[in-house]
Amino acid sequence: MNKDKYKLSSFIILILIISAISLVIGNLYTHELNRGRNLKQFSYDKISSTVRNSLYGGNYDSEYHFKYAVKSYKLKYYYPNGDVVEDSEIIKKFEQKKSLEDKGLNPKDYMYEEDLNIPYIKGEFGTFYISNDIVEPEFEPLQLDTKGKDFFISGTFDGKKVQFDKISRSKRFDNSNYSFLIDKFKKEILEYYNNYLMDKNIKNLKFAYYGNLDDPVFKNIEIDSMIDNIYISGGTSVFTSLVLSFVVGLILNINKIKNSDKLRAIFSIPIEIVGILFFMLFFLGIGTTSLYFIYNSLEIYYLLFFIGCFLVTLTGLHLTINLKSVFSKNSGNLLLENSIICRIFRKIIGEMSDLNTEKFNNYKIKFTIIFSVIILVVLFLLLIMQTNPLALAIILIIGASLYFVLISNINEVARINKESNKIVAGDYKNKIENNNGIYSGIIENFNNISSNLDIAVEDALKSERLKTELITNVSHDLKTPLTSIINYSDLLNKEGNSQEEIKEYSKIINEKSNKLKVLIEDLFEVSKASSNNIELQRENLDFKSLIAQSIGEWEDKISEKNIEIISKLPEEKVILNIDGQKMSRVLDNLFSNISKYALENSRVYLELENNNEVKLTIKNISKYPLDITPDELIERFTRGEKSRTTSGSGLGLSIASSFVKAHGASFNIDIDGDLFKITIIF
Numbered sequence: 107m108n109k110d111k112y113k114l115s116s117f118i119i120l121i122l123i124i125s126a127i128s129l130v131i132g133n134l135y136t137h138e139l140n141r142g143r144n145l146k147q148f149s150y151d152k153i154s155s156t157v158r159n160s161l162y163g164g165n166y167d168s169e170y171h172f173k174y175a176v177k178s179y180k181l182k183y184y185y186p187n188g189d190v191v192e193d194s195e196i197i198k199k200f201e202q203k204k205s206l207e208d209k210g211l212n213p214k215d216y217m218y219e220e221d222l223n224i225p226y227i228k229g230e231f232g233t234f235y236i237s238n239d240i241v242e243p244e245f246e247p248l249q250l251d252t253k254g255k256d257f258f259i260s261g262t263f264d265g266k267k268v269q270f271d272k273i274s275r276s277k278r279f280d281n282s283n284y285s286f287l288i289d290k291f292k293k294e295i296l297e298y299y300n301n302y303l304m305d306k307n308i309k310n311l312k313f314a315y316y317g318n319l320d321d322p323v324f325k326n327i328e329i330d331s332m333i334d335n336i337y338i339s340g341g342t343s344v345f346t347s348l349v350l351s352f353v354v355g356l357i358l359n360i361n362k363i364k365n366s367d368k369l370r371a372i373f374s375i376p377i378e379i380v381g382i383l384f385f386m387l388f389f390l391g392i393g394t395t396s397l398y399f400i401y402n403s404l405e406i407y408y409l410l411f412f413i414g415c416f417l418v419t420l421t422g423l424h425l426t427i428n429l430k431s432v433f434s435k436n437s438g439n440l441l442l443e444n445s446i447i448c449r450i451f452r453k454i455i456g457e458m459s460d461l462n463t464e465k466f467n468n469y470k471i472k473f474t475i476i477f478s479v480i481i482l483v484v485l486f487l488l489l490i491m492q493t494n495p496l497a498l499a500i501i502l503i504i505g506a507s508l509y510f511v512l513i514s515n516i517n518e519v520a521r522i523n524k525e526s527n528k529i530v531a532g533d534y535k536n537k538i539e540n541n542n543g544i545y546s547g548i549i550e551n552f553n554n555i556s557s558n559l560d561i562a563v564e565d566a567l568k569s570e571r572l573k574t575e576l577i578t579n580v581s582h583d584l585k586t587p588l589t590s591i592i593n594y595s596d597l598l599n600k601e602g603n604s605q606e607e608i609k610e611y612s613k614i615i616n617e618k619s620n621k622l623k624v625l626i627e628d629l630f631e632v633s634k635a636s637s638n639n640i641e642l643q644r645e646n647l648d649f650k651s652l653i654a655q656s657i658g659e660w661e662d663k664i665s666e667k668n669i670e671i672i673s674k675l676p677e678e679k680v681i682l683n684i685d686g687q688k689m690s691r692v693l694d695n696l697f698s699n700i701s702k703y704a705l706e707n708s709r710v711y712l713e714l715e716n717n718n719e720v721k722l723t724i725k726n727i728s729k730y731p732l733d734i735t736p737d738e739l740i741e742r743f744t745r746g747e748k749s750r751t752t753s754g755s756g757l758g759l760s761i762a763s764s765f766v767k768a769h770g771a772s773f774n775i776d777i778d779g780d781l782f783k784i785t786i787i788f
């Protein structure tokens with residue numbers, strides 16, 4: 107098994123597990139939230155419609171009503187052609203008109219003219235039978251057999267009062283979730299009969315309402331309850347799927363996903379396509395919930411529900427992994443790499459940056475047309491779906507705002523891209539105008555790059571100049587002692603030299619050889635400093651004692667030129683973790699520089715401070731005009747006088763600076779007229 111990547115089969119199993127957990131949680135939560143509540147609600151609706159239908163007829167479908175059998179002796183109205191009058195308003199107006207006439211009143215004085223122009227009807231008392239269970243034309247509700255019925259309610263109504271005759275219930279019924287049904291039936295019968303049938307010319311009415319728990323109406327109640335709960339259950343399951351997919355997505359290793367070709371292909375699908383498919387499936391799922399037949403089979407219902415949870419989980423993982431890749435340093439940005447909008451945006455910006463003004467404006471016109479068509483299509487689809495006008499207005503405002511934001515960003519990015527191309531082409535002095543927008547930081551970075559490139563070019567030219575000077579100076583400083591050695595060696599080889607001449611020639615050769623040795627050693631130290639190859643042997647040393655020792659070694663030689671060293675050292679020790687040999691060389695180079703270039707009959711001030719930081723300051727007056735910058739003075743082979751008549755390699759300050767900086771300290775030179783000042787801070 108390859109531990110560097112995930113297997114597609116393992117990934118699918120993971121999604122299946124998350125989907126199953128989400129489905130279970132959604133159903134358990136809904137069951138606990140609506141325990142028995144929805145069954146009562148939908149049972150009440152079925153009871154009410156059953157009572158109404160039993161009195162007036164209508165839909166006799168047993169799937170939507172409990173069973174009933176009603177026999178009534180009541181007044182019924184007919185048209186002259188014998189058709190039954192079904193319109194209750196016509197009956198009401200006819201009875202009002204007849205009542206006024208029976209009282210000797212003129213209906214024209216009490217009724218509207220249009221109410222008087224009703225067709226002629228006549229009423230007759232008769233026996234009527236209504237049932238959605240019994241097929242015989244005539245029956246006696248009070249004599250129906252209760253055997254095989256889980257509940258049975260019968261009684262009579264004389265036009266004034268309801269009288270219950272027989273009420274029975276099975277043990278199975280009492281143990282079911284519908285044990286409340288009989289009490290609700292009795293309440294509904296009393297309320298409806300007394301409120302709507304009283305004084306309705308009913309002389310005698312016998313009724314029976316009954317049912318079996320296996321009847322279709324009970325299945326229908328459960329389905330209605332299931333449909334009512336589906337949004338709560340579905341919402342809970344979808345939320346659970348998203349949360350679990352988010353958590354799992356954060357745990358998964360992106361690199362292991364990218365190492366699997368199949369998984370990488372899945373997570374490389376553009377986020378826009380995933381979003382469109384998700385919303386299409388979402389609305390398809392909502393539409394599917396209205397298909398009544400799926401609830402007749404729980405297997406189909408839960409299968410569709412499970413598929414929905416699977417797709418939601420996959421979508422959540424896709425979004426999480428893509429977002430996670432944005433903040434991952436070790437993997438590519440899947441979101442931006444595969445996003446269609448980002449690809450289009452990059453292409454637009456890339457093409458717009460190379461267009462002239464006229465073509466650029468034409469491009470923006472095309473973009474505006476495409477964007478407008480998209481908005482209009484969205485609005486049209488929403489109109490078809492009968493969306494609220496306020497929602498349409500809000501979407502239109504959002505679309506317009508989005509357009510202006512996009513077009514302004516396209517303009518700005520294209521401008522930045524165009525100006526930055528000038529910098530890439532070599533115009534390092536070009537500056538991009540900063541409008542202090544959201545791209546202010548990017549513009550500032552481009553301008554800084556431009557400035558730094560300009561400085562880098564100047565530094566490169568300066569480096570080339572220094573290389574040329576280095577070759578010239580090294581050639582001069584090596585050639586001078588070497589020439590002397592060669593010349594005096596030739597003189598020494600000639601015959602007839604006296605003993606004194608031989609000694610003098612040998613002394614000169616020795617002096618020039620030592621000078622050449624010092625120069626070569628300095629060159630070696632500088633080469634190591636240039637390659638950052640200085641090795642330090644650090645140890646805890648008293649820096650004050652090291653300075654005092656150097657002063658003692660150089661004081662006599664410096665005093666020969668009537669130069670007085672005035673030192674100010676702290677009483678306590680100044681312990682630093684330094685390389686003693688390297689720091690001694692630094693101090694030797696500084697005092698050597700003083701002995702060569704300090705003004706005779708002057709003073710040298712040396713001060714060591716130990717506060718929050720250790721600071722060494724050395725100040726002296728130069729015997730030569732310092733018409734040079736500190737940076738130039740510290741360059742290799744640079745001397746305080748340009749004639750190069752003094753001894754030394756000109757590398758002293760450069761070596762001292764390199765050794766100090768290798769310790770992590772700072773080495774600064776300040777020049778004020780003829781005042782020369784060196785500051786070292788640890």
